[in-house]
Amino acid sequence: MSATPATPVIDTHVILRDGDKILFSQRGGSYGYGRWHLPSGKLDHGETLLAGAARELLEETGVTVNLAALRLVHVVHHRQNDAVERIGFFFEATTWQGHPVNTEPEKCLALEWFTIHELPDDIIEYPNAGLHGYLNSTAPYTCHNWQ
Numbered sequence: 620m621s622a623t624p625a626t627p628v629i630d631t632h633v634i635l636r637d638g639d640k641i642l643f644s645q646r647g648g649s650y651g652y653g654r655w656h657l658p659s660g661k662l663d664h665g666e667t668l669l670a671g672a673a674r675e676l677l678e679e680t681g682v683t684v685n686l687a688a689l690r691l692v693h694v695v696h697h698r699q700n701d702a703v704e705r706i707g708f709f710f711e712a713t714t715w716q717g718h719p720v721n722t723e724p725e726k727c728l729a730l731e732w733f734t735i736h737e738l739p740d741d742i743i744e745y746p747n748a749g750l751h752g753y754l755n756s757t758a759p760y761t762c763h764n765w766q
Contacts, residue, residue: 627696628661628705628706629707630660630662630707631662631671631707632709633657633676633710633712634712634750634753639736641657641750642657642680642731643657643739643742645728645731646727647726651743653728654742655733655739659679659746660678669686672710673686676712679723680720680722681718682717682719683717684714688713689710689711691709691710693749693753694706694707694708695709695745695761695762698765699745711753744763745764
């Protein structure tokens, strides 16, 4: 008996960091409305992880980052529900060009900097797992929402 191969959604998340501050976006869409998230999105077919992370950051914030400035800092295998699983690659960026602006007001209510010492209470669980895996340097990988 052979098992069905997994077909996870691949996501990129960018931890845009300025000293002890991290940029968050407040969700305006149906998923997590009003809650905080990192700039992120799904990887496009034929796109590298670094290119996808840089594209999502640019699309959501107007910030340009050199691919060499993106550092992989954590991976999360997230079980969204019985039918969908996701693998999220979390990248840190400490240098970039431009000033963050909300370029997707139909999907994002606000962009805001929070210090690592005073993070928002209502971060969506999936990106929160990756963010805390990065901040706590516990391991390079987190398995989230699996029994």
